[in-house]
Amino acid sequence: MKKSKQATIVDVASEAGVSIATVSNVINRRKVPMSPETVRKVEEAIARLGYRRNVMATNLSRRRSNELGLVLPHFGGYYGRFAEKLERKFHRYGYHLSVFSAADMDPEVEMRHIEHLLQRRVDGLVSHGLAISMHSTQQLVGEGTPLVIFNGWGWPSDITKLAVNLDFAKASSEAVRYFLAHGCRAVFYAGRRKGMGANDQRIEGFLAGLDGETRADVHALLDAGDLGVAGVLEEALRLSGDIRPIGIYTFNDSLALELIAECHERGIRVPDEVQLIGMDNEHFAKASYPSITSFEMPVDLQASLVTGFLMRQMGEELDEMSAELLDSYLNQMQGHELLIDMEMVVRNSTQNG
Amino acid sequence: MKKSKQATIVDVASEAGVSIATVSNVINRRKVPMSPETVRKVEEAIARLGYRRNVMATNLSRRRSNELGLVLPHFGGYYGRFAEKLERKFHRYGYHLSVFSAADMDPEVEMRHIEHLLQRRVDGLVSHGLAISMHSTQQLVGEGTPLVIFNGWGWPSDITKLAVNLDFAKASSEAVRYFLAHGCRAVFYAGRRKGMGANDQRIEGFLAGLDGETRADVHALLDAGDLGVAGVLEEALRLSGDIRPIGIYTFNDSLALELIAECHERGIRVPDEVQLIGMDNEHFAKASYPSITSFEMPVDLQASLVTGFLMRQMGEELDEMSAELLDSYLNQMQGHELLIDMEMVVRNSTQNG
DNA sequence: CTGTTAGCGCGTTCAG
DNA sequence: CTGAACGCGCTAACAG
Numbered sequence: 001m002k003k004s005k006q007a008t009i010v011d012v013a014s015e016a017g018v019s020i021a022t023v024s025n026v027i028n029r030r031k032v033p034m035s036p037e038t039v040r041k042v043e044e045a046i047a048r049l050g051y052r053r054n055v056m057a058t059n060l061s062r063r064r065s066n067e068l069g070l071v072l073p074h075f076g077g078y079y080g081r082f083a084e085k086l087e088r089k090f091h092r093y094g095y096h097l098s099v100f101s102a103a104d105m106d107p108e109v110e111m112r113h114i115e116h117l118l119q120r121r122v123d124g125l126v127s128h129g130l131a132i133s134m135h136s137t138q139q140l141v142g143e144g145t146p147l148v149i150f151n152g153w154g155w156p157s158d159i160t161k162l163a164v165n166l167d168f169a170k171a172s173s174e175a176v177r178y179f180l181a182h183g184c185r186a187v188f189y190a191g192r193r194k195g196m197g198a199n200d201q202r203i204e205g206f207l208a209g210l211d212g213e214t215r216a217d218v219h220a221l222l223d224a225g226d227l228g229v230a231g232v233l234e235e236a237l238r239l240s241g242d243i244r245p246i247g248i249y250t251f252n253d254s255l256a257l258e259l260i261a262e263c264h265e266r267g268i269r270v271p272d273e274v275q276l277i278g279m280d281n282e283h284f285a286k287a288s289y290p291s292i293t294s295f296e297m298p299v300d301l302q303a304s305l306v307t308g309f310l311m312r313q314m315g316e317e318l319d320e321m322s323a324e325l326l327d328s329y330l331n332q333m334q335g336h337e338l339l340i341d342m343e344m345v346v347r348n349s350t351q352n353g
Numbered sequence: 354m355k356k357s358k359q360a361t362i363v364d365v366a367s368e369a370g371v372s373i374a375t376v377s378n379v380i381n382r383r384k385v386p387m388s389p390e391t392v393r394k395v396e397e398a399i400a401r402l403g404y405r406r407n408v409m410a411t412n413l414s415r416r417r418s419n420e421l422g423l424v425l426p427h428f429g430g431y432y433g434r435f436a437e438k439l440e441r442k443f444h445r446y447g448y449h450l451s452v453f454s455a456a457d458m459d460p461e462v463e464m465r466h467i468e469h470l471l472q473r474r475v476d477g478l479v480s481h482g483l484a485i486s487m488h489s490t491q492q493l494v495g496e497g498t499p500l501v502i503f504n505g506w507g508w509p510s511d512i513t514k515l516a517v518n519l520d521f522a523k524a525s526s527e528a529v530r531y532f533l534a535h536g537c538r539a540v541f542y543a544g545r546r547k548g549m550g551a552n553d554q555r556i557e558g559f560l561a562g563l564d565g566e567t568r569a570d571v572h573a574l575l576d577a578g579d580l581g582v583a584g585v586l587e588e589a590l591r592l593s594g595d596i597r598p599i600g601i602y603t604f605n606d607s608l609a610l611e612l613i614a615e616c617h618e619r620g621i622r623v624p625d626e627v628q629l630i631g632m633d634n635e636h637f638a639k640a641s642y643p644s645i646t647s648f649e650m651p652v653d654l655q656a657s658l659v660t661g662f663l664m665r666q667m668g669e670e671l672d673e674m675s676a677e678l679l680d681s682y683l684n685q686m687q688g689h690e691l692l693i694d695m696e697m698v699v700r701n702s703t704q705n706g
Numbered sequence: 707c708t709g710t711t712a713g714c715g716c717g718t719t720c721a722g
Numbered sequence: 723c724t725g726a727a728c729g730c731g732c733t734a735a736c737a738g
Contacts, residue, residue: 003730006474006497007718008714008715009715009716009717010642010715018723018724018725019723019724019725019726020715020716020717020725020726021717021718021719021723021724021725021726022723022724024716024717024718024723025723027716028717032723033723034723036724038723038724042565042714043579050489050495052468052471052472053715053716054413054472054474054714054715054716055469055471055472055473055474056409056410056412056418056473056474056714056716057409057413057714057715057716057717057730058715058716058717059409059716060407060410060413060714060715060716060717060729060730060731060732061411061715061716061717061718061730062716062717062718062730063730065409065716072727074427074433074437075432075433075434075436075452076428076429076430076433077429079428080429080433080454081428083428083454084427084428084454087454087456087462088456088462088551091465096469098451098453099428099452099453099454100451101433101436101437101440101452103437103440103441107441109441110442115405116408116449118405118555119405119406119407119408120408120409121359121407121408140702142403143713144359182377234488253357253368254636254637256640257637257640258640260640260642261640261641261642263637264642282418283607284607284610284637284641286614287607287610287611287613288610288614288616288641288642289614289617289641291614292557311508340582361730361731361732362731362732363731363732371708371709372708372709372710373709373710373731373732374708374709374710374733374734375708377709377732377733377734378707378708380732381733383737385707385708386707387707387708388707391707391708406731406732407729407731408732409731409732410714410730410731410732410733411731411732411733412714412729412731412732413714413715413731413732413733414713414714414717414731414733414734415714415732415733415734416733447710537712584726701737
């Protein structure tokens with residue numbers, strides 16, 4: 001009650017008429033034997049004073065924070081869902097997760113967040129592999145803090161022990177083959193430079209998918225950042241001459257939706273003339289007109305693997321299921337990059353059946 | 354270098370051959386005069402050792418954290434954007450913002466986050482006015498921590514000094530009147546119970562909008578949670594008999610999009626037979642087919658007002674523009690709830706012109 | 707200009 | 723079971 005500030009453990013101790021050690025024992029539910037009477041007195045004092053433990057003091061003293069940090073490109077869609085999953089999973093192990101957005105890949109903001117997390121002495125870090133350079137990350141994180149990357153490619157193993165990646169390349173190949181198998185002799189990839197590594201993976205997969213038995217007469221890589229959405233469509237149509245239908249595989253559902261809008265505008269029929277496949281399986285992909293064929297993001301699985309690996313690296317005991325799951329993936333891993341398959345969800349923006 | 358742990362201020366001091374006070378002065382760029390030579394030595398030592406300040410120790414000692422917390426219903430759409438804006442604005446005042454999602458209104462998760470923020474001794478809190486009960490909040494936050502609510506109605510002034518709300522009621526009235534002025538003699542509100550306060554506001558505005566010069570022959574409140582999306586459409590059509598067009602004002606764009614999909618499914622023409630107005634002006638509202646008439650969320654303005662008020666409450670000096678803006682809103686405030694107008698964006702899901 | 711020292715709130719021995 | 727004492731890393735007077 002002194003100074004009308006927050007009560008401390010000392011206040012509680014004197015209020016309950018015990019020592020601070022006892023209060024600490026009660027708070028942390030230690031195994032040391034205490035009389036129920038004592039426990040009750042302490043708990044009452046805590047309630048009466050509205051005592052709330054100061055985690056800064058706790059962590060300082062314990063020399064560990066039980067806090068983890070997650071850095072996202074932004075909060076929207078898949079990333080937000082991933083964050084929520086991850087938070088819940090870490091919580092089961094007694095860790096608290098703080099989530100930060102790099103505000104759509106602003107390197108300065110991203111840097112600030114990572115620096116702050118490190119200053120807060122988080123026990124571990126999870127980050128997308130995007131905005132800031134690997135060098136900066138190296139500098140920042142150094143040897144100290146365990147770092148797991150998700151959706152990042154080509155990270156040296158001295159900075160991260162593991163990257164948990166969605167297999168965009170494979171999905172992209174699948175998309176191309178789907179187009180080829182469904183009458184498209186002209187196929188395009190509509191990308192986003194800004195997607196960086198994730199964009200490169202899609203390109204790689206796209207090109208690989210072209211090498212099947214059925215071949216495309218026309219194909220090209222287009223970028224929505226350079227050409228704009230309308231520009232992408234125009235260029236695709238121009239390159240295709242009178243080949244129909246054409247297939248456009250897009251960086252994400254959002255871009256696919258915009259292309260559909262562009263088609264409506266010009267009276268181009270989807271999927272008769274233009275077929276589209278997106279990525280992310282966003283909510284609107286199902287409800288758009290026509291609905292968008294896309295790839296479902298295995299958010300939960302990805303979060304489980306990230307959690308499992310980081311927890312194990314930090315010396316936590318995994319439950320049997322988690323351990324088994326993690327190991328099965330680690331076994332078939334190449335380098336220190338682990339790949340997760342994605343499933344295509346066929347809808348009406350492609351010819352189906 | 355001892356124990357291969359993180360270097361401390363003591364390590365830096367001895368490495369540089371100065372006292373820890375000097376190091377502290379350098380780190381915090383205090384106004385005390387120091388020889389450039391000393392500063393250089395300290396900075397070199399810092400770089401050499403890879404020293405990074407421990408904010409827990411700093412905050413403990415300073416008895417303030419310079420940290421703020423934000424609790425969101427979830428990370429998606431408007432909320433995520435709001436969070437990013439807020440983070441940037443607070444940063445200008447030297448505060449760091451940690452954002453948490455209640456995982457789509459899970460009260461337990463929400464509670465956990467608030468409790469954790471309080472244990473971290475954040476200097477202030479911003480929260481949506483939704484999942485947890487006011488009573489719990491009362492308990493949790495008590496007198497100690499400044500709290501600003503956004504989009505929350507009916508909060509007692511002893512727990513929050515200010516609620517910064519989007520004027521959903523006004524927008525809803527406007528939506529209804531738009532329908533009436535554009536030939537709809539049957540109008541409906543398609544809500545979401547889960548929206549709670551925000552849903553109530555829409556209902557209130559919807560009903561108020563019915564009381565203009567032009568009247569509706571049929572109107573009703575429908576809930577997508579109870580009836581499902583298809584159910585809402587069916588019920589609206591049933592109640593309307595052969596009145597056409599009908600107008601459906603929806604809780605948000607997402608629901609509007611689903612209703613459009615439902616219309617496509619049944620061959621119902623939008624906007625000829627059914628007109629729709631959504632809310633949030635999400636990215637897909639513009640690109641959907643037909644595009645969705647919606648209300649733009651003044652995220653930046655709302656974030657500015659929240660920032661301004663909280664900063665002032667915490668004794669920070671606002672710049673002139675911010676102060677002026679804040680005051681102009683505070684002056685026309687009723688109670689301690691401040692209302693922000695939203696602008697309707699007319700698109701093709703309504704008859705326009 | 708620089709060094710000393712007493713806290714900040716809590717965890718952790720270790721003798722009682 | 724309990725209480726005293728030290729340490730965590732840093733800030734903030736206060737001396738020098």
